[in-house]
Amino acid sequence: MAKLGSALFNRLVIIIPYAWLLFFFLIPFFIVIRISLSETAVAMPPYLPVFDLASGIGGIIDNIKQFSIDNYIWLTEDALYAKAYISSLWIALVSTFLTLLIAYPVAYGMAQAPNTIRPTLLMLVILPFWTSFLIRVYAWIAILKPEGLLNQLLLTLGVIDQPLIILNTNWAIYIGIVYSYLPFMVLPIYSSLEKMDHSLTEAAQDLGCTPIRAFWRVTFPLSMPGVVAGCMLVFIPAVGEFVIPDLLGGSETLMIGKTLWNEFNANRDWPVSAAVATILLLILVVPIMFFQHAQSKADSEGR
Amino acid sequence: MQRWSRFNIASIVIGFAFLYLPIVLLVIFSFNESKLVTVWAGFSTKWYVQLLHNQALLDAAWVTVRVGLISATVATVLGTMAALAMTRYTRFRGRMLFSGMIYAPLVMPEVITGLSMLLLFVAIGFDRGFWTLTLAHITFTMCFVAVVVQSRLLSFDRSIEEAAMDLGATPVATFLQVTLPVIAPAVFSGWVLAFTLSLDDLVISSFTSGPGATTLPMRIYSQVRLGVTPEINAVCTILIGIVAMGVLIASVVSRRREIQRVKDEQAAFAH
Numbered sequence: 001m002a003k004l005g006s007a008l009f010n011r012l013v014i015i016i017p018y019a020w021l022l023f024f025f026l027i028p029f030f031i032v033i034r035i036s037l038s039e040t041a042v043a044m045p046p047y048l049p050v051f052d053l054a055s056g057i058g059g060i061i062d063n064i065k066q067f068s069i070d071n072y073i074w075l076t077e078d079a080l081y082a083k084a085y086i087s088s089l090w091i092a093l094v095s096t097f098l099t100l101l102i103a104y105p106v107a108y109g110m111a112q113a114p115n116t117i118r119p120t121l122l123m124l125v126i127l128p129f130w131t132s133f134l135i136r137v138y139a140w141i142a143i144l145k146p147e148g149l150l151n152q153l154l155l156t157l158g159v160i161d162q163p164l165i166i167l168n169t170n171w172a173i174y175i176g177i178v179y180s181y182l183p184f185m186v187l188p189i190y191s192s193l194e195k196m197d198h199s200l201t202e203a204a205q206d207l208g209c210t211p212i213r214a215f216w217r218v219t220f221p222l223s224m225p226g227v228v229a230g231c232m233l234v235f236i237p238a239v240g241e242f243v244i245p246d247l248l249g250g251s252e253t254l255m256i257g258k259t260l261w262n263e264f265n266a267n268r269d270w271p272v273s274a275a276v277a278t279i280l281l282l283i284l285v286v287p288i289m290f291f292q293h294a295q296s297k298a299d300s301e302g303r
Numbered sequence: 304m305q306r307w308s309r310f311n312i313a314s315i316v317i318g319f320a321f322l323y324l325p326i327v328l329l330v331i332f333s334f335n336e337s338k339l340v341t342v343w344a345g346f347s348t349k350w351y352v353q354l355l356h357n358q359a360l361l362d363a364a365w366v367t368v369r370v371g372l373i374s375a376t377v378a379t380v381l382g383t384m385a386a387l388a389m390t391r392y393t394r395f396r397g398r399m400l401f402s403g404m405i406y407a408p409l410v411m412p413e414v415i416t417g418l419s420m421l422l423l424f425v426a427i428g429f430d431r432g433f434w435t436l437t438l439a440h441i442t443f444t445m446c447f448v449a450v451v452v453q454s455r456l457l458s459f460d461r462s463i464e465e466a467a468m469d470l471g472a473t474p475v476a477t478f479l480q481v482t483l484p485v486i487a488p489a490v491f492s493g494w495v496l497a498f499t500l501s502l503d504d505l506v507i508s509s510f511t512s513g514p515g516a517t518t519l520p521m522r523i524y525s526q527v528r529l530g531v532t533p534e535i536n537a538v539c540t541i542l543i544g545i546v547a548m549g550v551l552i553a554s555v556v557s558r559r560r561e562i563q564r565v566k567d568e569q570a571a572f573a574h
Contacts, residue, residue: 130499
């Protein structure tokens with residue numbers, strides 16, 4: 001009896017979340033792909049053919065015959081989409097690099113901090129993550145505006161005599177992404193640096209390495225798992241970012257998340273937005289799988 | 304060797320100033336007398352008073368809280384199950400896919416998740432509104448809960464569970480009386496995380512909600528598009544205050560639990 005109960009319990013613990021994720025996370029992607037092969041229609045839902053399971057296998061085959069790749073052809077014909085994909089990847093890449101540049105010294109400093117204050121520092125890094133993303137992006141509008149707080153400060157200090165135009169440029173997007181995603185980069189780097197054995201750097205220095213050389217030859221390579229995880233956590237979501245380019249970027253800023261949103265909400269073209277999403281997913285599937293692989297490996301090492 | 308060098312301190316101070324200054328400025332300007340959020344014109348709480356008369360905003364806040372409470376609770380149950388499945392059963396059919404479905408939502412751009420869930424709801428003919436919003440929030444927050452609980456389960460000493468089972472406890476009783484009390488702090492912080500993520504979400508909500516189910520971030524977003532006002536700063540300040548309180552309470556609770564746990568373990572070994 002206990003054994004039967006145990007087997008049932010084990011099964012349910014796996015099956016319930018598994019089924020939930022299959023239904024609400026995985027299956028929707030197939031629906032996206034399917035709708036990307038449909039035609040736009042003035043109807044609700046605004047695409048054709050509508051999938052109807054009641055029509056039987058014959059009906060489904062008829063539906064499949066109506067599938068077309070017109071939406072994808074459309075995406076290649078309008079240069080706007082290709083530009084949006086490339087500029088999203090470029091913006092995400094630059095922002096990831098800038099985030100790493102700022103996050104690494106912070107994480108390094110935290111890992112070197114006395115044990116007593118480390119939990120407090122950790123808490124302070126995590127705290128902004130709990131405050132709304134939207135609010136944190138919004139806060140930068142008042143700072144970066146031409147008559148905003150940053151320009152006021154710089155003008156008062158006499159550093160500049162003309163207000164800097166930052167808001168509605170790509171620089172504002174870089175700042176927004178670096179700011180919003182900084183904790184995602186600091187935390188994994190910190191945890192890999194914290195685990196490190198300090199006698200290794202000491203040994204390197206005893207053997208005649210300068211501290212800087214010891215850092216590049218010993219510390220940095222050992223922190224690579226954290227660096228890779230952090231870069232993935234920043235890069236992947238940043239490629240499809242919508243809020244930051246929408247609020248901080250300008251009219252000429254092209255990012256694919258914003259394009260998808262406009263295609264869906266303003267143009268109400270569901271099949272084209274599904275096609276945009278499908279290609280974005282294809283671009284990101286490699287980094288996502290890489291990220292998952294790295295995480296699973298880290299988990300099994302922690303076991 | 305001086306490890307905690309001046310360079311280390313400087314980089315931490317600069318990093319933290321960068322993280323916190325914008326939020327501090329936002330809070331300060333919510334008390335601004337003037338309608339501008341960039342020029343200080345004296346202290347005033349009038350924007351907070353005005354908020355109380357903004358019925359649309361209050362309605363949105365109520366929707367947000369209800370969605371948050373329901374979705375965080377269900378997500379915590381599902382996420383804890385998922386974490387158990389990931390740590391306990393290293394071999395089952397489709398485990399790779401399962402862990403993929405846990406990790407992918409953490410990094411998946413929200414526009415993709417939002418669009419795909421919306422298309423699912425349309426395909427199955429589920430009217431968009433409060434419940435579709437809640438289902439979507441459960442789905443993306445449960446993965447965060449799973450990761451948080453999983454990291455606690457990895458350092459969990461399974462021999463006490465085995466002892467309980469050997470003494471005749473059923474798996475459910477073992478889980479409720481032995482495992483759950485130990486992982487409770489992680490489960491609780493998973494819940495808080497799920498709740499705040501649900502509270503914050505704009506993109507997935509915009510895709511999956513329908514008429515009558517406008518959340519606070521959606522309302523704030525539409526106001527921000529019209530212009531920056533101290534009233535929005537005031538809403539944001541209240542939200543930040545709530546979250547800060549929640550995190551503070553969560554950390555105090557978990558620290559107390561941790562101290563209690565260490566004491567209990569020491570007492571157990573002493574006998």
